Amino acid sequence: MNYARSIEFFERARQVVAGGVNSNVRAASHPVPLFYREGRGARLFDVDGNEYIDYCLGQGPLLLGHSHPRVLDAVRQQLERGQLYAGQHELEILVAEKLRQHIPCAELVRFSSSGSEAVHIALRVARAFTGRTKIVKFEGHYHGWLDNILVSVNPETLDRQPVRESRGQPESVLEDVIVLPWNDATQLHETLAAFAQQIAAVIMEPVMCNTGCIPPEPGYLETARELCTRYGIVLIFDEIITGFRLGLGGAQAFFGVTPDLAVFGKALGSGFPISCLAGKRALMEGIANFSVVHAGTYNANPVSLAAAWATLEELEQNGETHYRTLFTLGEKLMRGIAEIAERQGRSVTVQGLGPMFHVAFTRRSRIRDAREYRDVDVAEYAAFAYRLQERGIRVIPRGIWYLSTAHTEEDIARTLERVAAALPTVPRCGGGRSR
Ligand SMILES: Cc1ncc(COP(=O)(O)O)c(C=O)c1O
Structure with a gap:
């Protein structure tokens, strides 16, 4: 590929944008963070004219693929009527x-x-509702x-104590x-029982997608639900x-477990900036009576809501x-990648649910939490990602x-061919460490 x-x-970009990226x-991309000029369906095109089958999809939001006509039409129609009112409009209700x-x-x-x-x-609402301050996260x-x-968050720097991820975050x-x-x-049980009176909320990704793609163990979400109810703690699902x-x-x-609060974003707006806090009436009452402050110039802007409306209509x-x-x-792709790796004698684990899944170079047949994720060879995967990029x-x-709804059987077949071609070119960095 030519990336000139x-x-x-x-x-x-590096002269004017800090680090060259926003x-x-x-x-993390090689040889540099690429610049793109067009996205269509499951395809993305960069400024050098290279074409890619896209499994990044804007980091998840493009569930319907790039430039879905229904979404773009709704946005165009809204743009004809203005972009921001700082006032009410019907799409908010719809x-x-x-x-x-x-x-x-x-x-x-x-x-x-x-x-x-x-x-x-969500965290503010939970604290206001319970009058407690501590948050349990995973x-x-x-x-x-x-x-x-x-x-x-980062598995490599996990410690027995909570760890800040950024310089500049106050220790407090x-x-x-x-x-x-x-x-x-x-x-979870021991902690909630011991500190119940101090804990406002338990927040989790109901499938951990940011470190591997790890589904909940059978019964785990139900247990969290039951414990939170028992101790008067707000259960928040981060469904971004x-x-x-x-x-x-x-x-x-999907799992049949209802949290008290949940947050949504990404796929809701098909790439337009929108997120949402959804919750039980009793909890949301703090916002409803305006004692809990929630504000934002761009909240419920009509352009993003038009995109959300069209996305939901399409999905309905x-x-x-x-x-x-x-x-x-998604499952076909997961199976295909795992089979290719096995045929080629590579230690690769593919896990997830289909619409999103994770590929890891590791000797573990399954990854169950962030500490086990430390046995994943991230350098080997990064090399694999680059070899795939080289193959479109x-x-x-x-x-x-x-995955998006724009991906086709043919895309999957083509992807698997390229996975089979790319994998032998990936240097073996050790196939995951054993601890
Ligand atoms: C589970 C989860 N929660 C929250 C966020 C933050 O969303 P945003 O990047 O829109 O601020 C992300 C972003 O990737 C996420 O994956």
Whole structure:
């Protein structure tokens, strides 16, 4: 592949944009963070004219693929009528009504613009409701980049104590966070019983998608639900990734466990900035009576809501086909990658649910939590991601693959051919360490 223009653009970008990228995670690409000029369906085109089958999909939001006509039409129509009113408009009601119809915990909702903001208001609501301050989160789970929750995400730096992920985060944030291993019902039980009077909320990704793609152990979500109810603790599902990807009702409908609060983003807006806090009426009452502050210039902006409306309409009307495609093709791809790796004698584990899954170089046949994830060879995967990019397949360099409804059987077959060609060129870095 020729990346000459991307390299040139990146040199220019570095002169004016800090680090040359506008989100730290984008820096991980080789030979430089690429510049793109067009996305269509499951395809992405860079400024050098290279074409990719895209499994990054905007880091998840493009559930319907790039430039879905229904979404773009709705946005175009809205743009003709203005982009921001700082006032009420009907789409707020229409989208909220749809969310209430599909999402079990969504008795009331509030819109924001990013997942991090939605998490922020969820934690504030939980603290206001309970009058307590501590939050329980889990190792490896990511809930956005804001100070009070960016704790103990990176498996490599996990410690027995909560760990800040960024310079500049005040040490004081750690006072209010309790970090536990995920999928360990016993530890959760012991901690909630011991500190019940101080804990406002338990927050989790109901499928841990930010460190591997790790589903909950059977019964784990139910146990968390039962314990939170017993101790008067607010259960928050961070559905920024699972929302709409596992079904219109998110992970909570998929697994049949209803949290008190949930946050949605990414796929809700098909790439337009929107997020949402959805929750039980009693909890949302703090916002409803305005004693809990939630504000934002861009909250519920009509352009993003038009995109959300069109996305939900599409999923409602063609959901059966779409979710069948996402699960069937995703599982086919997962199986195919695992079979190729096995044939080639590579230690690769593929796990997840289909619409999103994770590929890891490791000797472990299964990864169950962030500590086990430390046996994943991330350098080997990054090399694999680059070899795939060289063959026209775009994946996120840290292992997660997203499917869209625009991917076809042919895309999957082509992808598997390229996986088979790329894998032998990936240097063996050790296939995962054993601890
Ligand atoms: C589970 C989860 N929660 C929250 C966020 C933060 O969302 P945003 O990047 O829109 O602020 C992310 C982003 O990747 C996420 O994966």
